[in-house]
Amino acid sequence: MCFSCCPHGAHHPIHCIIPPHMLRVLALRGDERQADMARSLLKQNEKIRQEREEHIHPLLPPDDALPVAAAARGRARKSAPAFFDRRIHDGQHRAALPGVLVRKEGAPETGIADADRMYDASGEVLSLYAQEYARNSLDGNGMPLIATVNHRRNYNNAFWNGDQMAFGNGDGRLFRSFIDLSVIAHEMTHGVIQYSGGLIYQDQAGALNESIADVFAVIAVQRHLGQSVFEADWIIGGELLGPEVKGVGLRSMKAPGTAYHDDMLGQDPQPFHMDNFLSTTDDNGGVHINSGIPNHAFYLFCMLLGGKSWERPGEIWYRALQDMNNPMAGFAEWSDQTVGAAISLFGMGSPEMVMLRRAWKLVGLPT
Amino acid sequence: MIIEISSSGGFGGLAAAALSKRIDVDQQSTALQRELCEYFEPRDLRQLAAAPCRSRCADPMIYRITVTDERSGRHVYTLREDQLPPEMLDLIDQM
Numbered sequence: 001m002c003f004s005c006c007p008h009g010a011h012h013p014i015h016c017i018i019p020p021h022m023l024r025v026l027a028l029r030g031d032e033r034q035a036d037m038a039r040s041l042l043k044q045n046e047k048i049r050q051e052r053e054e055h056i057h058p059l060l061p062p063d064d065a066l067p068v069a070a071a072a073r074g075r076a077r078k079s080a081p082a083f084f085d086r087r088i089h090d091g092q093h094r095a096a097l098p099g100v101l102v103r104k105e106g107a108p109e110t111g112i113a114d115a116d117r118m119y120d121a122s123g124e125v126l127s128l129y130a131q132e133y134a135r136n137s138l139d140g141n142g143m144p145l146i147a148t149v150n151h152r153r154n155y156n157n158a159f160w161n162g163d164q165m166a167f168g169n170g171d172g173r174l175f176r177s178f179i180d181l182s183v184i185a186h187e188m189t190h191g192v193i194q195y196s197g198g199l200i201y202q203d204q205a206g207a208l209n210e211s212i213a214d215v216f217a218v219i220a221v222q223r224h225l226g227q228s229v230f231e232a233d234w235i236i237g238g239e240l241l242g243p244e245v246k247g248v249g250l251r252s253m254k255a256p257g258t259a260y261h262d263d264m265l266g267q268d269p270q271p272f273h274m275d276n277f278l279s280t281t282d283d284n285g286g287v288h289i290n291s292g293i294p295n296h297a298f299y300l301f302c303m304l305l306g307g308k309s310w311e312r313p314g315e316i317w318y319r320a321l322q323d324m325n326n327p328m329a330g331f332a333e334w335s336d337q338t339v340g341a342a343i344s345l346f347g348m349g350s351p352e353m354v355m356l357r358r359a360w361k362l363v364g365l366p367t
Numbered sequence: 368m369i370i371e372i373s374s375s376g377g378f379g380g381l382a383a384a385a386l387s388k389r390i391d392v393d394q395q396s397t398a399l400q401r402e403l404c405e406y407f408e409p410r411d412l413r414q415l416a417a418a419p420c421r422s423r424c425a426d427p428m429i430y431r432i433t434v435t436d437e438r439s440g441r442h443v444y445t446l447r448e449d450q451l452p453p454e455m456l457d458l459i460d461q462m
Contacts, residue, residue, distance in 0.1 A: 095456035153460040157377040161449055162423035183378065190425035201425055209425060237379070250379045265381060288380025 079131045085144040086122055088115045091151040091166065098164055099148045114149040114179045118167070121184045122147060125220050128185075129192065132223075132310050133318045138191035145188070149179065158183050160190035173242050174264060180239040182249075185220035189213040196321050204330035206287035211294040215317055218253060219310045229302040229309050235259065253299040256292030272296040274331070274364030293363050294331060301359035305352065312352055316341045332366040368392040368436040370407050372459055376429040388462045406455045409434050409442040415451065416444045424449045430459070 084105055090112060091099035102110050109116045122145055129135040136142045146164035155168025158178040165187040167178045190213050193199055199209040214236050222232045236259075237250035247260025247268070256270035270292030271277060277293065280286045298317065302309050319341035326333060339356055346352040360366070372388045392403045412432060428448045435441045448456060 095453035095460070097453070152456060155460070157379075157426065157428055159378065159424060159426040159428075159448075161427070178378070186378070187426070194423050198423070213425070250381075283376060283380040286380075288378075 079134060083136070083142060084123060084126050085137070085142065086119055086126075087144050087146050088119050088122075089146070089148040090115060091148045093150055093153045093169075095152050097148055097151070097161070097166060098146055099150070112149070114167070114169070114177075117179045118147050118149050118184065121179070121181045122188065124181060124224050125185045125188045125216075128216070128220050128223055128310065132314060135192070135318075138188060139195040147184075158187055160187045160194075162194065165191075170240070170242070174245060175240050176242050177239060180237055181224060182217040182221050182236050182238065183240065186213040186217040186236065189216040192216070193321065197325060198327045199329065200327050201284055201287060203285035203287075204290065205328050206284050207290040208294060208329060208331065208334050210287045210291035211298075212317065212321060214251060214253065214291060214295050215298050216314070219314050222308070223310045227308075229306060229313075232309070234299055241265075251288075251292070251295070253292075253295040256296050270295075272363065293365075294334065297335070297359045297363045297365065300362050301356050304355040304359060312346070315345055316352065316356065319345055335360040335365045368404070368407075368434065370403065371433040371435075372462070373431045374428045375431070376427060378426040386459075388459070390462050402458060406452075406458055407432070407434055409439060409444075412442070412444045412446070416446050418450065 086103070086105050087098075087101055088103040088110075089097075089099035090102045091097070102112055102115050103119050109119075126137060126145060129137070137145060148164065148166040151166040151168050153169075154171040156170055156175045158165065158167040165184070167183070167187075168175075170176050170178060190209065193209055193212055199205045199212075201209055217236055218232065218234055221227075222229070225232075233248070234254035235249035235252055238248060240250060241247050241260065245260065245265055246262040247265065249259050251268070251270060252259040256272040257268050259268040259270070261267045269278070269289050271290065272292055273296075274293060278286045278289050280289070283289060298313065302313050305312060316338055320334070320337040323341060323344075324334070324337045329337070339353060339360070342350065342353040342356045368391075370388075370390050370392060372386065374386045390403070392400055392407075395403065412434065424447065430446050430448060430451065432444045432446065433441065434444075451459075
């Protein structure tokens with residue numbers, strides 16, 4: 001916000017830097033004076049937004065044409081200290097967790113392939129959060145990262161249980177492995193979500209939980225491979241499927257509903273638009289199904305913006321997650337939250353904000 | 368006694384990746400019969416299913432367990448994998 005938005009030309013530095021999402025909360029929860037002030041500033045915001053939109057060119061300016069201040073805001077990242085505490089366990093094909101500790105932080109390779117791959121991949125994800133978003137481990141306070149491989153027998157799954165993650169080996173037919181960077185980043189991000197306020201694992205809030213986990217999963221993969229958004233395949237679980245299964249992975253953010261079509265697995269059921277939102281009691285209200293909609297919004301946003309997904313798009317999604325304070329949030333609230341984050345990070349009327357609104361509209365949000 | 372177990376959910380949310388098992392307890396060895404009766408006693412399953420679930424689990428498998436015997440009839444329970452003791456999960460994997 002600039003000085004000119006302040007009433008009567010007076011400079012109120014605190015009023016002038018309060019972001020809109022905070023003003024909306026103040027308008028609801030503040031006393032009469034605070035609420036009036038917040039509503040007045042929101043009206044002025046809206047006026048400025050309308051004036052800017054009249055001048056916004058639909059094509060995105062190239063990166064080097066970004067205003068210096070906005071570029072600096074978006075790219076000025078602090079890193080968190082990179083002191084990892086990875087503890088990889090071998091479940092020895094039984095259900096008891098965490099199993100036997102086989103590799104702790106700094107230890108040499110064990111020779112147990114899945115344990116060593118888990119060690120490396122979890123390090124990639126911890127580095128992503130530390131270097132790009134200044135987050136020290138899943139809780140932001142350097143908590144140990146506990147993982148179990150070889151969990152149970154022929155176990156076609158991976159999960160986060162609130163304290164650690166666990167990975168099966170698959171049955172060799174439908175799934176050949178779950179030790180895949182996108183799956184590992186997905187499960188670790190469930191931990192980040194939990195420690196960021198949480199999202200209830202049911203219905204739309206649960207689908208958001210799933211979607212945010214998928215978003216940072218593809219971000220981790222793309223960053224590891226050094227890919228731009230246009231080079232990436234946008235697939236979750238690309239290394240999971242068995243040799244005879246017809247599909248490219250478990251989910252596609254680029255084309256929800258197309259990841260697999262197979263006699264054994266069936267067809268990928270994910271929608272990409274609110275028109276096809278599935279109301280179901282299965283899968284906790286379709287958390288792995290309807291996540292296709294916000295997944296696709298993130299993909300579209302990245303396509304509109306270009307560049308690297310872990311930079312501006314990832315910063316916005318991460319900021320929105322940290323700012324949100326509602327474990328029961330639905331898709332509409334989340335879309336608002338991300339737009340608010342884009343405004344906070346890059347400014348009202350910025351290309352990031354405009355393109356993000358466009359991406360959400362393309363998936364039918366807000367409804 | 369007949370025990371039927373099916374699963375759903377998980378990382379992929381896939382019904383097709385789910386297991387489906389049926390075991391006739393009376394046809395098993397004495398040792399296995401004892402184990403199955405111990406872990407799949409309807410009263411105990413009811414307690415497990417009724418326990419408040421404070422888990423922050425994401426991507427768990429969900430198990431639907433149907434126990435049918437001549438005396439007490441058919442009982443159906445739905446439980447998340449983090450509600451089941453590890454010994455019971457190992458037994459399910461062995462079936």
